[in-house]
Amino acid sequence: MGWRGGGGACGGGPAGGGMRLRRVGSRNKRVDQRNLEYFLQQLINGLTLGGIYGLIAIGYTMVYGIIGMINFAHGEIYMIGAFIALIAFLVLGLVGVTWVPLALLIVLVVAMVLTAFYGWVLERVAYRPLRGAPRLSALISAIGMSIFLQNYVQLAQGARVKPLAPVIPGGFSLLEVDGFIVQLSYLQVIIIVLTTALMAGFSLIINRTSLGRAQRACAQDMKMASLIGIDVDRTISTTFVIGAALAAVAGMMVTLYYGVIDFYIGFLAGIKAFTAAVLGGIGSLPGAMLGGVLIGLIEVFWSAYFTIEYKDVAAFSILVLVLIFRPTGLLGRPEVEKV
Amino acid sequence: MAVEPVPPAEALLVVEHLTMRFGGLIAIDDVSFIANRREITAIIGPNGAGKTTVFNCLTGFYKPSVGRLTLHHPRRGPFLLERMEGFRIPQQAGVARTFQNIRLFSGMSVLENLIVAQHNALMRASAFSLAGLLALGRYRRAERAAVERARHWLDQIGLIDRADWIAGSLPYGDQRRLEIARAMCIEPVLLCLDEPAAGLNPRETADLNRLLLDIRASEGIGILLIEHDMSVVMGISDHVVVLDYGRKIADAAPQEVRNDPHVIRAYLGEDEDEALPPEVLQDLGDTVKGR
Structure with a gap:
């Protein structure tokens, strides 16, 4: 990555986010960092970031739940979602759709549908032919897909950072103390509301619909699921499609939130979301959402109160600590040996 | 799906020349039988006779090396099970299955x-x-x-x-x-049960028998049963198929099967006098005489 220079952009989204968070804080250097307003502001920022991580983490945990493998190309799916959203915004701007709610809706749908298609193809190409093969094969093919997708976007879109002018400016000023303004931007509201709604809808799918039941059945015993007439291949495809659609929403939100993306953002965000899924308990859906929010909060608070340079170290230390001391995560069940 | 011979009216599952080879091992060797609707067909045989392999072929776990498995669904017509994808067998042909281990x-x-x-x-x-x-x-x-x-x-x-x-x-x-x-x-129109009575106590086994008879009576479906517990086999089945080393050695009503010499031999072993070749017998005879 060194050739790209300008280390500030390295890591894309989350790094940019850290800078933005810092700006909110540094504007008020005089203000004691331990007061309530500062805390509140960081809480808002952390929840926003955490929601985004949570959306990506769901994709990891769902795929793990159903086929017992980590989809290492999922971060790239998220990156592609971000690019599709960016391109859709630019196209809409060109054709003159400027009413923001409509533009948002169109971009949301376009990004979800197209990214879901990428997720479907990913499963078809990298996973289905290797069903029943040793786990390592699928792991390698997923990493291969990840490298392929990164290079594909780099070649197709160029390696430079892509900017997007703010689409939704403004926000609420919640309270002001000694010149420190606690802000909740409209965009943050949208992100928090949308991620909450998606997670709720998603939990409904898993718990209440027959699609969700089929997914849980496949996760527990694929052969048996097939014996009661469940199309296992289709269920797995659906899982990838849903995971990709949620990652697309995360990608779109990041594009809007940070205003810059590049072909490399999938790597760091992917690993962070993976950390979130592990923290919550890999395979557990509420765990992925909780883990996402926690990782977002940890990262933001670390940046706000300690050093921003080490925020990734903080997030990944969590991964190490969880793997050592609580491998099943916060909400995960202990691994039960399959007979 | 050309099905030439018209099967008997009540035939539900027609297994023809089913053969399953695993490399050099012949697990099932040219087995044919018919399971009828509204009947309980038991498949019995010593361990390793190929009973579960028959089930695995029926439910799409294995693709048979040779043979045809035709399921005559009363509403949806005939299905050739050996050509169907695993999940379509329960979904479309209506074949359900349980396992030895739950x-x-x-x-x-x-x-x-x-x-x-x-x-x-x-x-x-x-x-x-x-x-x-x-x-x-x-x-x-x-x-x-x-x-x-x-x-x-x-x-x-x-x-x-x-x-x-x-x-x-x-x-x-x-x-x-x-x-x-x-x-x-x-x-389902065909229910395949792999040792449903395994591990049950006599009272539970009696309950199971009643349940299966109820299902046969009220649902009008066929039941295919692998079982070692003879109180189940003799008590409720209408028809017994006996396998030994992958071959069918008997196919009849329970009473007949019980008295079939081939079946007795498969279960109890060969009669010693018949088992040994004449030369050996002669040698043995000399030894016995010598004592």
Whole structure:
């Protein structure tokens, strides 16, 4: 990555986010960092970031739940979602759709549908032919897909950072103390509301619909699921499609939130979301959402109160600590040996 | 799907020349039999005779090396099972199966185990979950019907009070019955049971017999049964197929099979006088005489 220079952009989204968070804080250097307003502001920022991580983490945990493998190309799916959203915004701007709610809706749908298609193809190409093969094969093919997708976007879109002018400016000023303004931007509201709604809808799918039941059945015993007439291949495809659609929403939100993306953002965000899924308990859906929010909060608070340079170290230390001391995560069940 | 010979009116499953080879090992060797509708057909034989392999061929786990497995579905016509994808065998041909070692979805509740077995009907009704999310009327009705069917079977197996239990926490005998109920929830025309009485006590076995006879009477489906427990085989089956080393050695009513010399030999071993070649016998005879 060194050739790209300008280390500030390295890591894309989350790094940019850290800078933005810092700006909110540094504007008020005089203000004691331990007061309530500062805390509140960081809480808002952390929840926003955490929601985004949570959306990506769901994709990891769902795929793990159903086929017992980590989809290492999922971060790239998220990156592609971000690019599709960016391109859709630019196209809409060109054709003159400027009413923001409509533009948002169109971009949301376009990004979800197209990214879901990428997720479907990913499963078809990298996973289905290797069903029943040793786990390592699928792991390698997923990493291969990840490298392929990164290079594909780099070649197709160029390696430079892509900017997007703010689409939704403004926000609420919640309270002001000694010149420190606690802000909740409209965009943050949208992100928090949308991620909450998606997670709720998603939990409904898993718990209440027959699609969700089929997914849980496949996760527990694929052969048996097939014996009661469940199309296992289709269920797995659906899982990838849903995971990709949620990652697309995360990608779109990041594009809007940070205003810059590049072909490399999938790597760091992917690993962070993976950390979130592990923290919550890999395979557990509420765990992925909780883990996402926690990782977002940890990262933001670390940046706000300690050093921003080490925020990734903080997030990944969590991964190490969880793997050592609580491998099943916060909400995960202990691994039960399959007979 | 050209099916030339018209099968007997009640034939449900017609197995013709089924052969399954694993490399050099012939697990099933040219086995043919017919399982009828409204009948319980038992497949018996010593360990390693190939009984479970027959089931695995029927349910799409294995592709037979040779042979044809025709299932005559009363409403949907004939299906050639050996050509179907695994999940379509239960979904379309209506073949349900249970296992020697119980394979419930042990993390789901008892009720959910029965609802998930009705997945296909629900998926159709819910337009692949879209309608389900929006809780449209059609889906609600389909779901109510699914719950109703599940309750019916819970009643049949006496687990209605434990509908909300986690399936894995049920006692062993209940889990076995739940597995049969789950198989029945896919609305099968052929129910394949792999040693349903294994590990049951005599009272539970008697309950199982009653349940299977009820299913045969009320549902009018065929049951294919692998069993070692002769009280089950002789008590409820209409028709017994005996396998030994992958070959069919008898195919008749239970009473006849019980007295069949081939069957007795397969189970009890050869009669010593007949088993040994004449030369050996002669040598032996000399030794015996010499003593």
